[in-house]
Amino acid sequence: MADATLLDQVKDRKNRADPYPLFARLRETPVSRQHDGTYVAATHAAVASLLYDPRISSETLPPSKRPLTGNPFTDWVVKPIRQHITDTHRPFIFRDPPDHDVLRGAVMHQFTRERVQAMRKRSDRLVADLLNEKCGAREIDIVDDLAYPLPVTVICELFGVPREDEPKFHGWATQLATALEPDSLDDDAVRAKNSRCFDEISAYMAGLIRDKRRHPGDDMLSGLANESAPGIGRMGDYDLVATSILMLVAGHETTVNLITNSMLTLMRHPEALERLRAEPGWAPRVLEEVQRFDPPVQFRTRKALADLAIEGTTIPEGAPVVLLFAAAGRDPQAYADPDRFDPDRHDNRHFGFGGSLHYCVGAPLARFETEAALAALAGRLQNPRLAEDPPYRPGAALRGPQHLRLAIDGIA
Amino acid sequence: MVAERAVVVGAGLAGLRGAEALRRAGFTGSLTLVGAEAHRPYDRPPLSKHVLTGAVAADATTLPSFLPLEAEWRLGTAVTGLDRRNGRVRLADGSSLAFDRLLIATGTRARAWPNPHEGRLAGVHSIRSREDATALRTALAAGPRRVLVIGGGFIGCEMASACRTLGIPVTLVEPSTAPLARVLGTHMGDVIGALHTARGVEMRCGTEVEWLEDDGRGRVVRAHLSGGDRIEADLVVVALGAVRNTEWLAGSGLSADAGGLDCDADGYALDTEGRVDARVAAAGDVARFPHPLYDGRRVALEHWSHAVAQAEHAGRLLADRKACSHYAAVPTFWSTQHGINIKSVGLTEGADGLVIAQGSPKEGRFLAVYGREGRCIAALSVDCARWLPAYAAQVAARAPFPPIHGAIDQPEHRPVLPPGFS
Numbered sequence: 001m002a003d004a005t006l007l008d009q010v011k012d013r014k015n016r017a018d019p020y021p022l023f024a025r026l027r028e029t030p031v032s033r034q035h036d037g038t039y040v041a042a043t044h045a046a047v048a049s050l051l052y053d054p055r056i057s058s059e060t061l062p063p064s065k066r067p068l069t070g071n072p073f074t075d076w077v078v079k080p081i082r083q084h085i086t087d088t089h090r091p092f093i094f095r096d097p098p099d100h101d102v103l104r105g106a107v108m109h110q111f112t113r114e115r116v117q118a119m120r121k122r123s124d125r126l127v128a129d130l131l132n133e134k135c136g137a138r139e140i141d142i143v144d145d146l147a148y149p150l151p152v153t154v155i156c157e158l159f160g161v162p163r164e165d166e167p168k169f170h171g172w173a174t175q176l177a178t179a180l181e182p183d184s185l186d187d188d189a190v191r192a193k194n195s196r197c198f199d200e201i202s203a204y205m206a207g208l209i210r211d212k213r214r215h216p217g218d219d220m221l222s223g224l225a226n227e228s229a230p231g232i233g234r235m236g237d238y239d240l241v242a243t244s245i246l247m248l249v250a251g252h253e254t255t256v257n258l259i260t261n262s263m264l265t266l267m268r269h270p271e272a273l274e275r276l277r278a279e280p281g282w283a284p285r286v287l288e289e290v291q292r293f294d295p296p297v298q299f300r301t302r303k304a305l306a307d308l309a310i311e312g313t314t315i316p317e318g319a320p321v322v323l324l325f326a327a328a329g330r331d332p333q334a335y336a337d338p339d340r341f342d343p344d345r346h347d348n349r350h351f352g353f354g355g356s357l358h359y360c361v362g363a364p365l366a367r368f369e370t371e372a373a374l375a376a377l378a379g380r381l382q383n384p385r386l387a388e389d390p391p392y393r394p395g396a397a398l399r400g401p402q403h404l405r406l407a408i409d410g411i412a
Numbered sequence: 413m414v415a416e417r418a419v420v421v422g423a424g425l426a427g428l429r430g431a432e433a434l435r436r437a438g439f440t441g442s443l444t445l446v447g448a449e450a451h452r453p454y455d456r457p458p459l460s461k462h463v464l465t466g467a468v469a470a471d472a473t474t475l476p477s478f479l480p481l482e483a484e485w486r487l488g489t490a491v492t493g494l495d496r497r498n499g500r501v502r503l504a505d506g507s508s509l510a511f512d513r514l515l516i517a518t519g520t521r522a523r524a525w526p527n528p529h530e531g532r533l534a535g536v537h538s539i540r541s542r543e544d545a546t547a548l549r550t551a552l553a554a555g556p557r558r559v560l561v562i563g564g565g566f567i568g569c570e571m572a573s574a575c576r577t578l579g580i581p582v583t584l585v586e587p588s589t590a591p592l593a594r595v596l597g598t599h600m601g602d603v604i605g606a607l608h609t610a611r612g613v614e615m616r617c618g619t620e621v622e623w624l625e626d627d628g629r630g631r632v633v634r635a636h637l638s639g640g641d642r643i644e645a646d647l648v649v650v651a652l653g654a655v656r657n658t659e660w661l662a663g664s665g666l667s668a669d670a671g672g673l674d675c676d677a678d679g680y681a682l683d684t685e686g687r688v689d690a691r692v693a694a695a696g697d698v699a700r701f702p703h704p705l706y707d708g709r710r711v712a713l714e715h716w717s718h719a720v721a722q723a724e725h726a727g728r729l730l731a732d733r734k735a736c737s738h739y740a741a742v743p744t745f746w747s748t749q750h751g752i753n754i755k756s757v758g759l760t761e762g763a764d765g766l767v768i769a770q771g772s773p774k775e776g777r778f779l780a781v782y783g784r785e786g787r788c789i790a791a792l793s794v795d796c797a798r799w800l801p802a803y804a805a806q807v808a809a810r811a812p813f814p815p816i817h818g819a820i821d822q823p824e825h826r827p828v829l830p831p832g833f834s
């Protein structure tokens with residue numbers, strides 16, 4: 001019965017700094033039942049198999065009762081969506097095909113190479129500027145001073161959010177990140193706060209979209225609001241609001257945590273930090289290894305649509321299924337010496353960006369933001385020292401340090 | 413002990429992967445690959461797809477080699493006979509090679525148009541080799557008025573799709589009521605046929621080409637159909653399926669005909685008395701073997717991934733010289749037509765039921781499952797291959813049919829349809 005509480009222990013804040021020993025115990029049963037009827041997939045093979053199993057659904061949210069807020073004409077008449085029309089403001093990370101594919105297709109259509117390239121250049125610049133601001137400092141907080149502001153600015157610029165409104169987004173991003181925690185639905189106070197925050201950002205985005213329809217720019221939101229993707233059509237207002245909030249939420253704290261987790265790992269592996277300083281082109285390998293070794297998205301929850309036999313267990317229809325990406329990354333069946341941080345390894349098939357149909361759409365963005373940050377930090381921080389073991393934010397699913405303070409001799 | 417000698421006959425996909433598997437399994441003796449074609453092993457699937465549209469050059473499909481083979485290559489030389497008593501193969505140039513282990517991987521060739529005179533007319537093509545593809549590419553690039561494709565199998569359908577991609581008018585003639593009817597049944601055949609029609613392919617099903625007429629100067633100008641109709645076409649592609657290259661085995665005592673070389677469940681060749689010759693194994697399109705998933709029914713598969721998997725199996729077999737576990741890989745196949753990705757797992761033969769398990773044919777994205785006597789035997793995906801592995805697992809496990817209930821994007825009603833095999 002010891003197994004029954006392992007997931008609770010993972011969620012317990014006191015294990016936030018190092019959940020990996022718990023993951024090792026979870027892996028002993030590749031798919032284990034928790035006392036509340038949740039099933040946890042903890043091995044690489046089990047996670048991979050469930051990601052590609054059509055009986056696993058992402059529609060885990062209860063039907064929404066929030067009133068629609070967009071333009072009914074575009075949503076019902078010009079709508080590209082064929083089903084679940086009353087749930088339309090649900091973001092596509094929580095939807096199954098065909099709706100998921102339609103909405104995601106519209107977004108992918110706007111992720112043009114030019115746009116991504118332009119944002120890549122911008123992130124290099126933004127990182128440089130953020131570090132310049134700390135020039136004479138003797139201490140730097142990787143979170144507050146760099147990792148936090150970078151992705152919000154990138155997403156705001158991608159969407160063409162007026163510069164003066166950016167501070168609002170910082171606030172919303174912070175609040176909404178908690179909405180992705182599985183337990184957030186249980187806490188009334190958190191729910192109320194999230195709900196208010198959703199109202200605010202929804203209203204803001206609806207306005208911004210209206211604006212982009214009247215005065216289209218070359219930003220992504222203008223593209224989504226005005227152009228139709230081939231075979232897909234144009235997104236209706238509710239979906240567009242939901243989608244833009246999704247991009248902000250899914251792309252913010254995750255990126256913060258990847259930068260921070262990477263830096264923390266590098267501080268604990270000084271030889272790797274040294275090498276990155278000498279060889280900035282190594283950054284992509286570093287971040288992919290962090291995605292395996294200490295990923296920002298530790299797990300995602302799905303739902304079984306049918307009784308599903310796997311690894312000697314049958315997951316019953318309707319049961320919540322936790323895909324424990326972070327445990328899969330340390331699976332000795334999948335990786336040689338899994339607890340060793342080794343960016344040069346060749347067997348890295350991490351789930352840091354998920355997999356299958358919900359594979360992260362922002363992965364290119366996330367990659368170069370993180371690469372830019374790591375290369376600059378390794379290159380410019382002089383004699384960085386870990387001031388303390390960092391405190392962690394509450395989230396277990398989106399997990400990462402609240403602060404990462406480093407003592408430094410200066411910034412080059 | 414004398415050094416062991418291995419010979420691989422047929423330097424195609426199966427020959428290459430089989431030779432690699434021999435080496436990988438530790439075979440250190442001499443290794444010779446004999447191939448009738450003058451080329452190093454190359455990949456065929458692109459020949460009826462990207463090569464025809466000009467996106468990939470015909471000579472750019474050479475297969476990558478995954479390890480140093482340390483082999484002798486005898487390319488451009490066909491093997492003409494097998495003398496098992498003396499352990500030798502005879503070559504077209506009059507020489508012969510001794511072997512202790514022999515891998516037969518001679519594949520298939522395109523079935524020729526039954527009238528040899530008509531088949532030789534200028535403007536009449538088929539497609540199996542790199543040269544075939546080059547010739548067809550040239551003919552297509554010259555801008556024919558209309559292409560006639562004879563035969564609605566996978567290659568015929570891909571051919572028609574390439575024509576539409578190039579904006580060339582094309583007619584496809586298929587004797588059964590739908591394209592792909594033999595492999596997918598008429599129900600799914602109709603669905604795929606509709607995709608072709610929607611993209612401008614003129615589909616003529618349920619009729620046959622009786623004869624090809626020339627212009628008096630040896631160039632094809634039109635085809636006459638069994639109903640009396642005529643189709644004006646200056647380019648004709650004969651896509652009537654494949655014939656196995658087994659003639660050279662005549663007199664060898666092995667059990668072989670145009671349907672393949674018979675093997676046991678391990679992949680060893682069988683003689684006409686049904687006895688195993690443990691020096692000889694076969695793999696790829698040429699091999700006919702009892703498939704354990706299909707009650708030991710003898711099948712010969714013309715699938716790329718099967719050629720790879722069976723060759724790897726046969727290479728290990730010949731290297732270790734002992735019975736391995738039976739070869740039981742679930743057959744898989746893919747095709748691309750009009751940019752639509754079509755994939756299948758399992759064998760549809762004998763199916764008595766069909767269910768749309770996910771998506772919808774109307775939307776052009778779906779997953780269909782074939783059943784026989786209450787078991788899942790095959791699945792077909794159209795632009796929805798992501799889920800196919802889950803269904804492959806069901807096929808491998810002979811899961812009950814109708815399959816997986818409760819899946820994302822599942823139609824509310826899932827009637828069991830007649831698949832339409834005659």
Ligand SMILES: Cc1cc2nc3c(=O)[nH]c(=O)nc-3n(C[C@H](O)[C@H](O)[C@H](O)COP(=O)(O)OP(=O)(O)OC[C@H]3O[C@@H](n4cnc5c(N)ncnc54)[C@H](O)[C@@H]3O)c2cc1C
Pocket residue numbers: 421422423424425426427446447448449455456457458459460489490491492517518519520539540541567657660695696697698713714715716717719744745746747748
């Ligand atoms: C145009 C085309 C498109 C295809 N597309 C697909 C696809 O999309 N998906 C898929 O799964 N499969 C596809 N296939 C099938 C796939 O290519 C075959 O299954 C695969 O090539 C089989 O490999 P093989 O080595 O058994 O035979 P082959 O590739 O035919 O190789 C056999 C070789 O042996 C040689 N040979 C024959 N007789 C002798 C002899 N007596 N002596 C010496 N050498 C000899 C031949 O010249 C040939 O080079 C396609 C095939 C073609 C022709």
Ligand code: HEM
Pocket residue numbers: 058092093094104155246247248250251252254255256258296297300351352353354355357358359360361362363365366367
């Ligand atoms: C390091 C940073 C990031 C990490 C670790 C990350 C991780 C992930 C993961 C694991 C998923 C899969 C979720 C699931 O399977 O349920 C996902 C999906 C998604 N991500 Fe990211 N992400 C990052 C950055 C971004 C950015 C920058 C954006 C947007 C610009 C973004 C947008 C999305 C969206 C929209 C989805 C949903 C995709 C779908 O449902 O099809 N992500 N991400």
